[in-house]
Amino acid sequence: MRTPSTHGARPRSLWEDTLAATERCAEQPFEEPIAADITVIGAGLTGLWSAYYLADQLPDASIAVIDAAGVGFGASGRNGGWASALLPMGLKRLEREHGRDSAIELQTAMHDTLDEIERVLDHEQIDAGVERGGTFTAARSAPQFERLSHEVTTYQRFGFGNDYTLLDRHAAADMCAMTDLEGAMYTPHCLAVHPAKLTHGVARAVLRKGVRIYAPVRALSIRPGFIDTDLGTISTKYIVQATEGYTSQIANQHRNMVPLYSMMIATEPLPDDMWAAIGLNNRPTFDDTRHLIIYGQRTADGRFAFGGRGAPYHFGSAIRQNFDTNATMKERIHQALIELFPVTKEAAITHHWGGPLGIPRNWACTVNADWKSGLITAGGYVGDGVSATNLFGRIVADLISDRELDRGTHTQSELLRLPVVGPLSRRWEPEPIRWIGINAGRLAARIADKSEHQSGKDSRFWGGFVDGLLRR
Numbered sequence: 001m002r003t004p005s006t007h008g009a010r011p012r013s014l015w016e017d018t019l020a021a022t023e024r025c026a027e028q029p030f031e032e033p034i035a036a037d038i039t040v041i042g043a044g045l046t047g048l049w050s051a052y053y054l055a056d057q058l059p060d061a062s063i064a065v066i067d068a069a070g071v072g073f074g075a076s077g078r079n080g081g082w083a084s085a086l087l088p089m090g091l092k093r094l095e096r097e098h099g100r101d102s103a104i105e106l107q108t109a110m111h112d113t114l115d116e117i118e119r120v121l122d123h124e125q126i127d128a129g130v131e132r133g134g135t136f137t138a139a140r141s142a143p144q145f146e147r148l149s150h151e152v153t154t155y156q157r158f159g160f161g162n163d164y165t166l167l168d169r170h171a172a173a174d175m176c177a178m179t180d181l182e183g184a185m186y187t188p189h190c191l192a193v194h195p196a197k198l199t200h201g202v203a204r205a206v207l208r209k210g211v212r213i214y215a216p217v218r219a220l221s222i223r224p225g226f227i228d229t230d231l232g233t234i235s236t237k238y239i240v241q242a243t244e245g246y247t248s249q250i251a252n253q254h255r256n257m258v259p260l261y262s263m264m265i266a267t268e269p270l271p272d273d274m275w276a277a278i279g280l281n282n283r284p285t286f287d288d289t290r291h292l293i294i295y296g297q298r299t300a301d302g303r304f305a306f307g308g309r310g311a312p313y314h315f316g317s318a319i320r321q322n323f324d325t326n327a328t329m330k331e332r333i334h335q336a337l338i339e340l341f342p343v344t345k346e347a348a349i350t351h352h353w354g355g356p357l358g359i360p361r362n363w364a365c366t367v368n369a370d371w372k373s374g375l376i377t378a379g380g381y382v383g384d385g386v387s388a389t390n391l392f393g394r395i396v397a398d399l400i401s402d403r404e405l406d407r408g409t410h411t412q413s414e415l416l417r418l419p420v421v422g423p424l425s426r427r428w429e430p431e432p433i434r435w436i437g438i439n440a441g442r443l444a445a446r447i448a449d450k451s452e453h454q455s456g457k458d459s460r461f462w463g464g465f466v467d468g469l470l471r472r
């Protein structure tokens with residue numbers, strides 16, 4: 001019997017550790033021969049939401065999901081739990097490339113996506129520890145406040161002034177006792193979720209709809225009508241590729257998406273009096289406006305789950321189990337948490353983990369359909385995928401069902417007109433350019449933050465360097 005090759009063991013994340021056995025979705029072992037009308041590669045949220053809506057829209061179709069490791073093994077099961085309305089492109093860029101109306105439609109669709117997620121969780125009776133507390137984005141220096149004010153002005157310009165509010169120092173401090181507050185932006189558009197409960201919950205709902213989920217089985221290469229795996233070949237009419245940060249491991253796709261590691265820590269549950277002093281009532285997710293992104297949430301069981309970018313990019317887009325933890329990053333993230341909330345200094349760190357997220361060269365998430373080969377590719381969220389996966393799953397389902405039901409250009413789906421449906425990004429540069437460019441960008445972001453912290457002035461030079469190297 002052949003042995004499947006997985007990505008490695010699951011990291012011991014807070015979410016993995018607090019997922020009850022009864023909440024886990026049980027996959028089935030792969031047994032040849034397997035044929036399906038639609039095969040989804042990847043049992044993360046993109047693949048699972050796609051299967052969920054496909055099963056609704058095409059009840060007679062046979063649908064299979066395969067995963068190299070198992071449900072929720074990837075970023076979907078181990079992220080920061082921000083189901084936000086964020087997208088990597090931003091309104092100004094969307095306006096520049098697709099026009100103002102499209103930018104507004106996409107942002108509105110993202111706001112609506114949070115309602116849709118809550119609707120499904122309610123309908124399927126999935127308890128994913130959800131609270132709609134919004135997001136609190138702090139400005140902790142004058143340059144950060146200036147950037148935040150610009151951001152709010154941009155939202156206002158697009159008609160979202162009521163959705164994104166600028167708070168002065170006092171109003172910000174009422175919400176959260178973070179150090180050095182100059183002000184903050186608040187938006188109600190974010191759900192704090194338990195990512196593993198969400199992903200396994202959606203997977204169980206998908207199983208109930210008659211979809212088969214196989215794991216572990218790894219797709220090695222894709223050709224029209226077939227997926228060659230480490231355990232045999234699958235014949236299928238449509239392939240939905242939802243492999244995100246792991247895409248570089250598939251034949252001929254090494255440069256399609258760069259895996260960039262994001263790392264997290266979790267504290268022990270904190271006492272109520274400490275939370276009373278900190279605030280963050282209703283559990284808004286939080287970050288600040290530095291260049292090297294940090295993100296956090298107050299969990300349903302009273303901990304901080306807190307993470308940050310800045311881990312090294314590994315030569316050749318390598319992904320290895322030992323990259324899921326990093327002592328230097330753990331220390332840096334811990335220090336960043338203490339800097340924001342000094343009272344956490346004595347709190348024990350119970351978990352440290354991380355994982356790769358997918359970054360396309362143009363820094364824009366996309367759903368692309370290539371009807372000649374039957375391949376639909378969805379992803380490229382640059383670390384903002386938790387709720388976007390739901391929107392993308394609905395788009396994937398609409399694309400395939402339109403074609404199967406022969407709706408042609410008379411599609412009923414507004415979603416197919418959103419500016420995320422379109423061509424894939426150009427490929428990343430070959431090594432060593434990729435390694436040099438990405439790690440230089442990472443370093444520039446750290447220097448920009450340090451220089452702003454020391455000088456109190458906006459580090460336009462290093463900030464611009466980061467954008468130039470990494471963004472587009």
Ligand SMILES: Cc1cc2nc3c(=O)[nH]c(=O)nc-3n(C[C@H](O)[C@H](O)[C@H](O)COP(=O)(O)OP(=O)(O)OC[C@H]3O[C@@H](n4cnc5c(N)ncnc54)[C@H](O)[C@@H]3O)c2cc1C
Pocket residue numbers: 007041042043044045046047066067068069070071072073074075076077078079080081082083084217218219220242243244245246247249250261262263264295307353354355356357378379381382383384385386387389
């Ligand atoms: C530490 C961390 C924190 C994050 N925090 C947030 C956050 O707070 N909010 C937010 O919006 N986003 C966050 N993200 C990003 C977000 O989690 C992702 O954008 C989202 O989960 C992507 O979902 P996905 O299903 O496309 O990919 P994944 O969840 O990565 O799923 C891909 C799946 O494909 C499988 N796979 C890959 N290759 C193959 C193959 N060849 N054959 C078979 N199976 C394969 C993998 O095993 C995996 O299960 C974070 C990411 C990380 C790593």
